[in-house]
Amino acid sequence: MLSSFLITTLIGASLAGVACSLIGVFVVRMKLSSVGFCMSHAAFAGSALGLVLSINPLALALVFSSAVALIIGPIAEKSKLHPDVILGVLFSLMLSLGLIFLKFSPGTALSSSAMGILWGSILGINTREIILLGIITLVILISMKLFSKEFRSIMFDRKMAEASGINTKPFYYLILLLTSAVVSLSLKLIGGLLIFALIVNPASTAYEFFYDIRKIIIFSPLLGIGYCFLGIAISFLFDFPIGSSIGVVSAICFGISVILSPKRRKG
């Protein structure tokens, strides 16, 4: 009994760890953190609305975060607004909407479903959700293999990628849409408030150690899985929320990586 439950949890955590940290390689390098942060809160607001309307929260999370990707994308792309402004306005709007929706959700606002959206509830993850996570992980891996040249070029410098003859727009939007899908599908694992820790922290840690983007793409998902497993273990040991445990573990590891980073060593 324990093994089946544990296996489901660990598979879910592994898939979310891989998907989030792979997409994090783009988010960190392309400085899309503010866009992604808004997406995660849009997904949270969408899920909360799903609870209110008794519609699948996952579907509405996807709709909300994709909508944010499509709205903010052009704004961020042309730098018409500073990323901090986007973050300040949309993050607070989405969080406020999410909390308002939760207030009207059936039962009390602190029902287990509502809390699950906020803080994550990987222990309640089901087979369907694991399959969806598996599909998005596979889509990311295939996209990264097929469009490796284009993605690397855009991550180096988007303007120079254009100058070399690459039409960067479809790839930029593919990254945004994959980010919104990963955020929505991983929401149940770590929760809307902390999902971004699993996207940014493993990739940021990997960036501290390597000068070769290919090594970062391999190392980041390994860290993502490691953080998830460690977070789950700490959560079981100390009865902490899983999302918070993953957030704390990954932040501490990032802090250590900055201290140990060979890139920051003098001489």
Place this chain on the structure above:
Amino acid sequence: MSNNYIVELEDVDTIYEGEKIPAIRDINLKIKTGEFICVIGPNGAGKTTLLETINGILPSTRGKVRAIGQNIKKFGHSLRKKIGYVPQEMAIDELSPFLVEDVIMMGRFGKIGILKSPNAQDFEIMEEIIKWIKIEDLIRRPVGKLSGGQLQKVMIARALVKKPKILLLDEPFSNLDIKASQDISEKIYHLHLNSKLTIIMVTHNIGSIPVNSNKVMLMNDGKIIQGNLSADDFRLNQLKSLYEVKD
């Protein structure tokens, strides 16, 4: 517009987003295949805007821009596979996770095309260019750790690796010391001499006008002030003005 010219600009204005005044205006320019054009002018004259309008990275807001016989607005991406561009400056952070060899090969990615990987021939071309520019010792180094001059050479290699028909150089000597500057200047000289490559080079330094440039264009305030001077005439005019000699 005729097909005898590799670059043609007709009544072109380019305005940056959010701006009202064009950065370049009323530009009329015709460049033949194999010509070496040097664009000179003070900072803010519109030289970089002109280059980026020619390769279509900055879309013109008025007029027509054609390169290699095609409209740059319509065929920008496919045309840029044949146009090499060396920007004046690149803000590369020190921790950038890219090696020099990767950055150089990226110049060829557009030409290689979608869903394909660089093959043996692509690597051969890259090695040839690396040897020619003499940066063999840099190729495994992180690009963020290079000096300004080294980065400039890498960006020139990146522009050449696609075997372009047009080469746009934006202040290629700005970050180089005298020796590196002479070295690159010689390379550009030989590149033009030995191939049919059309070169448009922008500079604010009169001393860096290459001896083999066919034409010198003077820009100021977004306009071409003088568009058809030979390099010798241009230098003579400069000397006359410097020593206040009247014709």
